[in-house]
Amino acid sequence: MKKTWVIVGLVFPVILFICLCTGRYPIQPGHVAGLLLAPLGFENRFFVAPSDMMMIFWNVRVPRIILSIFVGAGISTAGAVFQALFRNPLAAPDILGVTAGSGFGAALAIMFLAPLAVVIQTSAFTFGITAVTLAYILASLSRDSSPSVLVISGIVISAIFQAGLSFIMYIANPYDQLAQIVFWTMGSFNTASWVKVRGTLPLLLPGILMIMIFSWRLNIMTQGEEDAESMGIHVVRWRIFYVLVSTLMVACSVSVVGNVAWIGLIVPHIARYLAGSEHRRLIPMTAILGGIFLMIMDTVARSVMLSEIPISIVTSMFGAPFLGYLVVSAGKARF
Amino acid sequence: MNLRLENISVGYGGTPVISHINLSVGAGRICALMGRNGSGKTTLLRCINGLLPFSEGRVTILGQDIKKLGRDKIAKMISVVPQVSFSPFSFSCLDMVLMAGAARIKAWSAPSKKEKQKAMDAMGETGINHMAGRPFNTLSGGERQLVMLARGLFQDTPIMLLDEPNSHLDFANQHKIMALMQRLARKRKMTVLVTLHDPNLTHYYCDDVILIHEGGVRAMGETGATLTNEVLSCVLGDNIECDMTKRGVFVVIPKQIPVNMNIR
Numbered sequence: 001m002k003k004t005w006v007i008v009g010l011v012f013p014v015i016l017f018i019c020l021c022t023g024r025y026p027i028q029p030g031h032v033a034g035l036l037l038a039p040l041g042f043e044n045r046f047f048v049a050p051s052d053m054m055m056i057f058w059n060v061r062v063p064r065i066i067l068s069i070f071v072g073a074g075i076s077t078a079g080a081v082f083q084a085l086f087r088n089p090l091a092a093p094d095i096l097g098v099t100a101g102s103g104f105g106a107a108l109a110i111m112f113l114a115p116l117a118v119v120i121q122t123s124a125f126t127f128g129i130t131a132v133t134l135a136y137i138l139a140s141l142s143r144d145s146s147p148s149v150l151v152i153s154g155i156v157i158s159a160i161f162q163a164g165l166s167f168i169m170y171i172a173n174p175y176d177q178l179a180q181i182v183f184w185t186m187g188s189f190n191t192a193s194w195v196k197v198r199g200t201l202p203l204l205l206p207g208i209l210m211i212m213i214f215s216w217r218l219n220i221m222t223q224g225e226e227d228a229e230s231m232g233i234h235v236v237r238w239r240i241f242y243v244l245v246s247t248l249m250v251a252c253s254v255s256v257v258g259n260v261a262w263i264g265l266i267v268p269h270i271a272r273y274l275a276g277s278e279h280r281r282l283i284p285m286t287a288i289l290g291g292i293f294l295m296i297m298d299t300v301a302r303s304v305m306l307s308e309i310p311i312s313i314v315t316s317m318f319g320a321p322f323l324g325y326l327v328v329s330a331g332k333a334r335f
Numbered sequence: 336m337n338l339r340l341e342n343i344s345v346g347y348g349g350t351p352v353i354s355h356i357n358l359s360v361g362a363g364r365i366c367a368l369m370g371r372n373g374s375g376k377t378t379l380l381r382c383i384n385g386l387l388p389f390s391e392g393r394v395t396i397l398g399q400d401i402k403k404l405g406r407d408k409i410a411k412m413i414s415v416v417p418q419v420s421f422s423p424f425s426f427s428c429l430d431m432v433l434m435a436g437a438a439r440i441k442a443w444s445a446p447s448k449k450e451k452q453k454a455m456d457a458m459g460e461t462g463i464n465h466m467a468g469r470p471f472n473t474l475s476g477g478e479r480q481l482v483m484l485a486r487g488l489f490q491d492t493p494i495m496l497l498d499e500p501n502s503h504l505d506f507a508n509q510h511k512i513m514a515l516m517q518r519l520a521r522k523r524k525m526t527v528l529v530t531l532h533d534p535n536l537t538h539y540y541c542d543d544v545i546l547i548h549e550g551g552v553r554a555m556g557e558t559g560a561t562l563t564n565e566v567l568s569c570v571l572g573d574n575i576e577c578d579m580t581k582r583g584v585f586v587v588i589p590k591q592i593p594v595n596m597n598i599r
Contacts (some may be wrong), residue, residue, distance in 0.1 A: 088423065212444045214442060216440070216444070216446070217437065217442060219434055220437050222364050226417070227415070227417050227435075229384075229386055230384055230409075230410060230414070231437045231438065231490065232409070232437045232438030233406065233407070233437050234407075272424075277424035277426055279425060319419065
């Protein structure tokens with residue numbers, strides 16, 4: 001078990017370095033080292049970076065990689081939390097409607113409000129949170145407080161917002177608005193900047209840390225509701241806490257980069273193979289793997305073709321077969 | 336009295352399953368709760384544990400009104416060994432047992448070394464400490480029941496409720512679990528309330544018995560004196576006969592075999 005952590009700990013900086021080198025504008029490994037050291041005042045005698053390389057590296061590539069790492073870690077952690085709360089290894093963080101809500105919010109902004117990044121993000125974030133709140137209110141009207149009622153409410157609310165999104169797409173101008181909406185629903189990091197990093201990290205970082213700190217209790221949340229209650233946990237209150245933190249993380253990620261398919265479902269699975277189901281170990285592993293995974297996927301998205309590939313296409317294309325491989329090849333199922 | 340129910344009426348959606356029940360169980364005693372399917376045994380356990388709001392009456396545990404206690408306070412006094420144990424994710428047995436420490440362990444914390452040792456001791460008492468690292472979901476039904484029992488012991492409460500602990504066990508394991516419960520109740524001075532179907536197990540291992548029938552207590556008291564032919568046939572059906580084996584062991588057997596197929 002210790003060995004796994006050491007390997008993951010070593011893999012992370014190696015992949016980070018490779019991703020820093022790779023792109024439409026490749027930078028040699030030696031130059032990357034020089035570029036990284038330059039702002040710290042270490043002038044490299046052998047290599048002085050040209051200003052355009054400096055600009056691309058520090059203003060485009062670095063913020064984009066940082067954003068992909070934290071969005072990957074945030075969505076994956078939220079996925080692990082939702083799987084625990086709904087006692088279902090197939091639950092994804094958008095199960096309560098956050099993605100559908102955000103998509104509708106973004107489309108609404110593109111169509112009827114100003115197509116400015118700030119407006120789209122604010123609208124997407126607001127509607128993402130609204131969708132989950134509505135799902136919660138709908139579920140609370142039922143006398144049954146079990147998570148399955150919450151899932152059904154989530155499906156209902158998702159369907160409504162999905163219909164709204166489809167309607168907006170139907171009436172949208174196919175030459176600009178529709179393309180923008182479609183691109184948003186498939187997600188992309190191509191607009192990553194330091195402003196976006198500064199806008200998301202204050203929510204993502206505390207969110208991930210918060211889930212890590214309160215990770216042991218997630219073990220108990222996976223047990224039957226009455227079992228958890230008789231072990232001294234106020235299940236309904238703790239569920240609100242975990243859902244709130246996770247939803248904030250997902251809504252904030254999705255509103256900035258658009259929908260990122262699959263990773264909230266698949267990364268916790270990979271983490272479970274490596275670290276086991278105990279959440280004290282699972283959550284940090286999920287966060288690290290989520291960061292690594294999305295960083296790689298985004299590097300693929302921005303490097304393999306002349307134009308950007310939407311991130312959801314890449315994550316689905318690589319993620320889904322990988323999950324299939326894990327399920328088939330695993331000697332003993334970990335879930 | 337560790338556990339006292341006064342004039343309790345409880346049910347689902349307005350129709351009472353149980354009405355006006357009074358009962359009490361003392362410390363260091365193991366008490367069986369008997370009754371037919373659907374007679375309200377599990378409902379009563381949920382009500383004692385504060386999980387089911389009751390319309391009328393009062394439940395007091397160690398002199399405190401259950402309605403005034405929070406979940407963590409209740410969990411420090413009552414542990415529950417559930418009927419069916421299944422985990423959607425694969426935890427080790429030790430992790431399963433450790434969960435019952437939730438009421439003592441701070442929300443932002445995890446079990447300390449001391450708690451882990453305590454959990455291992457609890458597993459030792461049920462004879463499964465060699466399974467600590469094994470995945471819970473790969474165990475047999477009987478082994479899982481022992482893990483759930485160890486979890487209840489680790490919770491370290493004066494009152495323990497067991498809901499049909501024998502439902503998945505083979506003949507030998509049924510007796511093993513009951514003998515273990517009897518010994519632990521004496522040793523730890525626990526109040527143990529267990530729902531049972533088998534009158535023989537009740538007779539061999541339980542100090543007291545409460546028989547529930549048609550929403551009320553039909554009979555209650557020390558096992559030997561309470562389990563009479565008349566009471567049993569009222570609660571469990573007409574086709575019941577009490578007998579003694581050649582060795583002088585009390586047995587309850589069907590009067591007529593095969594039994595009348597009028598299943599209730």
